[in-house]
Amino acid sequence: MSTENLWAPWRMDYLCQLESSGDLDAPELGSETSSSTCFICDAVAGKGDSEHARQRLVLQNDDRGVILLNRYPYTNGHLLIAPIAHVMELSDLESIQRTGLIDLVALSEQLLRVGLNPQGLNVGINIGRCAGAGLPGHLHVHVVPRWGGDTNFMQVTGQVRVIPQALEESFSHLSETLRKLIDVLH
Ligand SMILES: [Zn+2]
8 A cells, every 4th residue: 555645643643552552562573463452353342232333433344354444544434344353364364254355345445435435545455563564463454545635635634633523424424325335235
């Protein structure tokens, strides 16, 4: 994912938070974070609980995995898609789990197209802390909507700290859009 031109100060908060919470206590590259401290496993565990989902920005939670709105986004609508299994790499998944994951990535792509009408999308996976994974223990796919000039937009929103409100609004909007989309697909 090309993020060189994106300035996202809230991601620094995130990385600092990881350091202080001890997630970096085992800095050896490839070391596994425990599933008990994993925010994706926590999201998965709340299946069927709408309040749990809203607090954790979980848009979809089914047998294939979860779609989350990233709390520390590069752009508005930055999604994380993860399998249920707490594994580090694509090769750790069984074929049917990989298929499910990609189905959810495709659903996310449709969701962002319909819900936010971006001009482009970045889809990517960072495997290992060295590659930029904030949570290296639990494989996740980033889907980031892009607009011309979004880097300027994000600098402004970062400075005035509108992100928390923007997150709640985005969550409500995308959640509603996804329910309608799933109705159409079935
Ligand atoms: Zn996990």
